[in-house]
Amino acid sequence: MILIFLGVIALVVVTSFIINSQFLEKYYIVNKQKTLVNAYSEINSAIGTKDVDTDEFQLKIEKVCAASNISIYAIDTSGNVYLSSSTDEGMAPLFQLATRVLSEGKDREKAKDYLITAASGRHRPSAGLLFAVFGAADFLLIAPAQMAEAPETAAKLEEASRNEKEKDLDTANRIWLSLAEEGVAEAQYNLGYSLDTGEGLEKTPALALFWYACAASQGHIKAMFRLGHLFDADSVLKELVNAAVSAAWYQKAAELGHPRAAAFLGFDFENGEGVEKSLEEALKWYRIAAEHGDSVGMYSLAVQYQRGEGVTRDLSEAARLYRAAAEMGHIKSQYCLGSMLLSGMGVEKDPKEGLKWIRRAAENGDAEAEAALGAELESGDNIDKNIFEAAKWYIAAAEQGEATATRNLGVLCLTGNGVEQDCVKGTELLRLSGEAGAGAFRVGLCYAAGESVERNWSDRPAQPRLTPLWAISILRS
Secondary structure (H helix, E strand, O other): OHHHHHHHHHHHHHHHHHHHHHHHHHHHHHHHHHHHHHHHHHHHHHHHHOOOOOHHHHHHHHHHHHHHOOOOEEEEOOOOEEEEOOOOOOHHHHHHHHHHHOOOOEEEEEEOOEEEEEEOOOOOOOOOEEEEEEOOOOEEEEEEOOOOOOOOHHHHHHHHHHHHHOOOHHHHHHHHHHHHHOOOHHHHHHHHHHHHHOOOOOOOHHHHHHHHHHHHOOOOHHHHHHHHHHHHHOHHHHHHOOHHHHHHHHHHHHHOOOHHHHHHHHHHHHHOOOOOOOHHHHHHHHHHHHHOOOHHHHHHHHHHHHHOOOOOOOHHHHHHHHHHHHHOOOHHHHHHHHHHHHHOOOOOOOHHHHHHHHHHHHHOOOHHHHHHHHHHHHHOOOOOOOHHHHHHHHHHHHOOOOHHHHHHHHHHHHHOOOEOOOHHHHHHHHHHOOOHHHHHHHHHHHHHHOOOOOOOOOOOOOOOOOOOHHHOOEOOO
C-alpha cells in the first residue's frame, strides 16, 4: 500500500515537471508573443490615425501589458521612444542600448510582417527578454519576461556560489548562464557581474548591461545598483546616455534599501549629476547610507561635518565617522582620520596613531597619504627622519599626479637630497606641480654653478619630456 502511495506521488511529481517544462513555459512565452503582436496591431493603427499620443490609447496599452505582466517600449529607428507602458524612465534607455548590442545574429520566428526574436549566441536569454521587430524596423517592442523559478534553482545557485568560493569560476559562470537563460534573476545578476568585472569571463560592459537589465526588470536590487554604476563608470555608456539614467537607477536601488546606492545618489545630488543639485538631498542620502553601515556614506557625511556644509561644523563627529569608515577599510577615511590625529583636529592629538593610519592608507595606494608620509619622513617631526624612504613615497604619490609630492620630489632632484641630483628632472617636476616659477629659479642656480648642466648664465631651462619617475635614482634604499 505504501509503495503504491509513493509511486502515485512520484508519478504526480514527474508529470508536473514534464507539464511545467515542456508545456507551461512554452505557453507562457507564446502568450507574451501574442500580446506583442496584438500590441503591434494596436500601435500600428494608432500611428496611422494619430491616436498614439492620446491618454486613452496610453491607458489601453497599459491594460494590455498589465494582463500579461510585461512592459512595452515602442522605439523608432532613431532610438526615440514612441510609447511606453511603464512610468519607469530608466528602462527605455537600457533596452535601447541592449537592442543595439544584440541587433546582429538573432533567432527569428517569422510571421507575416513581424518578428518575435530573442538574442542569439552563447549568452542567448531564451526567456529573459523578448524582442519584437516589426516591418522594416519601423519600431521595436521589448517585453521583459519574468519567469518563475523552478524548485531546483536554489540548489543550482548554491552550487555555483560554492564553485565561486573555490575559485572555480568557469563552472560557476556556466551554471549562472544556464539559469540566466531560464530567467533566474540572481543568476542574471551574477553573470552580469562576471562580465562587468572580468571575473572568469572576458570583461564586456555591453553584455553586462544586458544581463543586469534582465535582473533589474525582475526587481533585483543589486542589479539596479550595478546598472547605475555601469552607466556612471563606463566611458562608452556615459556618452550614449545622460547622467540622469545612472542617478535614476541609484535612486531605485537606494529606495529599496541598497546602502551604497544611497551614498552614490547622495554624491549625484551634491554635484548635480543627473539630478537637480541639492545639498539637503545629498545629506539625506549620505545619512541613510551611513546609518546602514556603508563606509562611503560615512566618509561622505564626515566630509560635510568637517567642512560645515549643510550642517553645523562638528569636527568630533567628522572624526568619529572617519574612524568608523577607516576600520571598515575605507582608504580615504584612513588618511583623513590619520591627519586629524596628527594635528589634534577634533580629537586628542596622537601623532603615533595618526601616522599608523596615514601609513595604512599609503600602503593601500592613497596618493595624499603617500605624500603626507613622505613629508613626515623628510621632516622627522613625528617619526625618525629618513630622506631616502621619503623619496620613495614621494615617487609613489607623484606617479599618481599628487601635486605636493611632485613638488617635493622636484626639490629633492634639484638639491640631490636623497636622490641623484638632476636639475632637468627637478625643473620638470616643479613645472608639473604648478610651480614652474620656483623651478626656473632653482634650475637657474644649477646653470650658474654648472651642476648637472653645461654652465650658461642666460639660457632659460627647456621643458623636456619627463623621464619616468622610476628612473629617479634613490641614493640609498
